[in-house]
Amino acid sequence: MGNCFGAQVQHVSGLSSVNSAQQASLATLKSAGSGGGIPWEGPQPHGPQDNGGSQEMRQVSASPGLPETGSSGGATSAHYLHPFTYADLKSATRNFRPDSLLGEGGFGSVFKGNIDERTFQPVRAGQGLLIAVKKLNPEGFQGHNEWLAELKFLGTLHHPNLVKLIGYCYEDDHRLLVYEFLSRGSLENHLFGRSRHTLSWANRLKIAIDAARGLTFLHDAQKPVIYRDFKTSNILLDAAFNAKLSDFGLAKDGPTGDKTHVTTRVMGTYGYAAPEYVATGRLTAKSDVYGFGVVLLEILTGKRAVDKNRAGGEQNLVEWATPYLADKRKWSRVLDQRLDGQYSLKGAQKAASLALQCLCQDPKLRPTMKEVLESLEPLLNPKELPKNLPSSTTTQIASSRPRHHPAVPSQDRKVAQTAQQEQKLIFYPKPSSNAFRLPSPQHIAAGKQGSDNVSPYRSPLRVSPMVRQ
Structure with a gap:
C-alpha cells in the first residue's frame, strides 16, 4: 500500500488532437425510424454473472416490447429499440413543459413522460409506463457523439445494473433517447441533496455493490467497454435502491488483442478522472477503477469529490482523505457523521481500505473491478451489518438480485446542476464546415463509429486546470 501514493504524475500537453468525423450514411436509420425498431446485437460477457443470475445469454426477440432481462436476472446482449416520432414524445412529455423537467446537463434536458406499455403510444399523466426522455440541445456541449454512444x-x-434504453427519435434535427424511469433519482441526490433522510449504511453498500456489478459487466464483456465517466450523478436508483449506471455518452471501446490501453482525448469529470489518464490520454479499465474509488470515498464520507466551499485543504476529497485512510488510527475520521455510528466498524474499515487501493497512483496496483466486487459483496452479510439495523431494511438490501421498476433518469434539479462543482475534461476543436452524418445501425452495432468524433453542433467546454491545452 505504501507505493500507492508516491511521486505525482506529471501533466503533459498535446492531448487535444481528435479524429475527424466519419462520413456514414443516414438512410438506414431513417428507414428504420419510419418502420420497425432496430434489434441490436452486441458483446456478451464471458464467465458467470456476479449478480447471481444464470450464465445463459439470450437474444431478446426483435418484436415490439420493452427491453427485458432473462428470467433468471442475468444479462442479455440485444434488445428491441423502439423508433419514436418527435410528435409522440412531445405528447408523452406534455410538450416538454417545465413541470415535466427532471434535470439538465451538457447533453440537453431530461423530461418525464408516459407511454402505453404495449403500443408505446403517449398516454395521459398518471397512466401507462413512466419514461425519461433525454432531449439533445443542438447547441449544447455534448451532442451527436454522445447520442450515438448511448x-x-x-x-x-443489457444488464440489471445498466439503465434500460427503450428507444430513440431521429427526426429532422431532433435527437432524443427514451429510458426507463428510475423513481429515486441519482445517488448524488441522496448523498448531497436536501433530503431529510440519510442514506443508511446498508443501502450505501448495496448501491456500491450494484455499481461495481455494472462496471464489472462492462469490463468483462467479450468486447470490453470503458465507462469513462463514473460518478454519483450517473448512478440512478429505483424504488428498492437498486443502482444502475446511466449516461454512456463518454463510454469507449476498451483495448483488444495485445493492446494494453486506448489512447484518446481526455474526457471525463474533474475529481473523478484517473491521474495517469489526465496526464497521458491512455485509457484502461483501471481508469474506471480509480473513478469507482472516488465514488466509494464519497459514499463513505458523504462529501463531494470536489467542493470549493470547503476549506482550502479539503476541497479535493481524494487529497484530503487519503492520508487518513492510510493511517489505521485515523481512517474512521473520514466517515460520514450523519451515519451516527450506524455501521459495522469492521465493514467500514474494509470498505475504506478498498477505496484506498482503488485510488492508487500506480494503476497496476489497483484491483480489477471483479476483485473490487468480490471484496464488497461479503460486507452485505448480516454479520457485517450493524446489529441494531431494522429487520425490514435488512430484508430489503440482503437480496442480491435487483427488482425491476419503471424508471428513467430522475434528478434533483439543484443537485443535478453541478457544473459549478465539476469541470469537464474535454477538448473540442473548432466546428467543422462539413455536415455531420449519423452512421447506419450496422456501423453502430459493429462499433465503427468512434465516440470521440466531433460534431459541428457542439460548443467548447471549460478546460480543467488539470490539463494544459
Whole structure:
C-alpha cells in the first residue's frame, strides 16, 4: 500500500488532437425510424454473472416490447429499440413543459413522460409506463457523439445494473433517447441533496455493490467497454435502491488483442478522472477503477469529490482523505457523521481500505473491478451489518438480485446542476464546415463509429486546470 501514493504524475500537453468525423450514411436509420425498431446485437460477457443470475445469454426477440432481462436476472446482449416520432414524445412529455423537467446537463434536458406499455403510444399523466426522455440541445456541449454512444452501448449491452434504453427519435434535427424511469433519482441526490433522510449504511453498500456489478459487466464483456465517466450523478436508483449506471455518452471501446490501453482525448469529470489518464490520454479499465474509488470515498464520507466551499485543504476529497485512510488510527475520521455510528466498524474499515487501493497512483496496483466486487459483496452479510439495523431494511438490501421498476433518469434539479462543482475534461476543436452524418445501425452495432468524433453542433467546454491545452 505504501507505493500507492508516491511521486505525482506529471501533466503533459498535446492531448487535444481528435479524429475527424466519419462520413456514414443516414438512410438506414431513417428507414428504420419510419418502420420497425432496430434489434441490436452486441458483446456478451464471458464467465458467470456476479449478480447471481444464470450464465445463459439470450437474444431478446426483435418484436415490439420493452427491453427485458432473462428470467433468471442475468444479462442479455440485444434488445428491441423502439423508433419514436418527435410528435409522440412531445405528447408523452406534455410538450416538454417545465413541470415535466427532471434535470439538465451538457447533453440537453431530461423530461418525464408516459407511454402505453404495449403500443408505446403517449398516454395521459398518471397512466401507462413512466419514461425519461433525454432531449439533445443542438447547441449544447455534448451532442451527436454522445447520442450515438448511448445508442451503441445501451443498444447492445443489457444488464440489471445498466439503465434500460427503450428507444430513440431521429427526426429532422431532433435527437432524443427514451429510458426507463428510475423513481429515486441519482445517488448524488441522496448523498448531497436536501433530503431529510440519510442514506443508511446498508443501502450505501448495496448501491456500491450494484455499481461495481455494472462496471464489472462492462469490463468483462467479450468486447470490453470503458465507462469513462463514473460518478454519483450517473448512478440512478429505483424504488428498492437498486443502482444502475446511466449516461454512456463518454463510454469507449476498451483495448483488444495485445493492446494494453486506448489512447484518446481526455474526457471525463474533474475529481473523478484517473491521474495517469489526465496526464497521458491512455485509457484502461483501471481508469474506471480509480473513478469507482472516488465514488466509494464519497459514499463513505458523504462529501463531494470536489467542493470549493470547503476549506482550502479539503476541497479535493481524494487529497484530503487519503492520508487518513492510510493511517489505521485515523481512517474512521473520514466517515460520514450523519451515519451516527450506524455501521459495522469492521465493514467500514474494509470498505475504506478498498477505496484506498482503488485510488492508487500506480494503476497496476489497483484491483480489477471483479476483485473490487468480490471484496464488497461479503460486507452485505448480516454479520457485517450493524446489529441494531431494522429487520425490514435488512430484508430489503440482503437480496442480491435487483427488482425491476419503471424508471428513467430522475434528478434533483439543484443537485443535478453541478457544473459549478465539476469541470469537464474535454477538448473540442473548432466546428467543422462539413455536415455531420449519423452512421447506419450496422456501423453502430459493429462499433465503427468512434465516440470521440466531433460534431459541428457542439460548443467548447471549460478546460480543467488539470490539463494544459
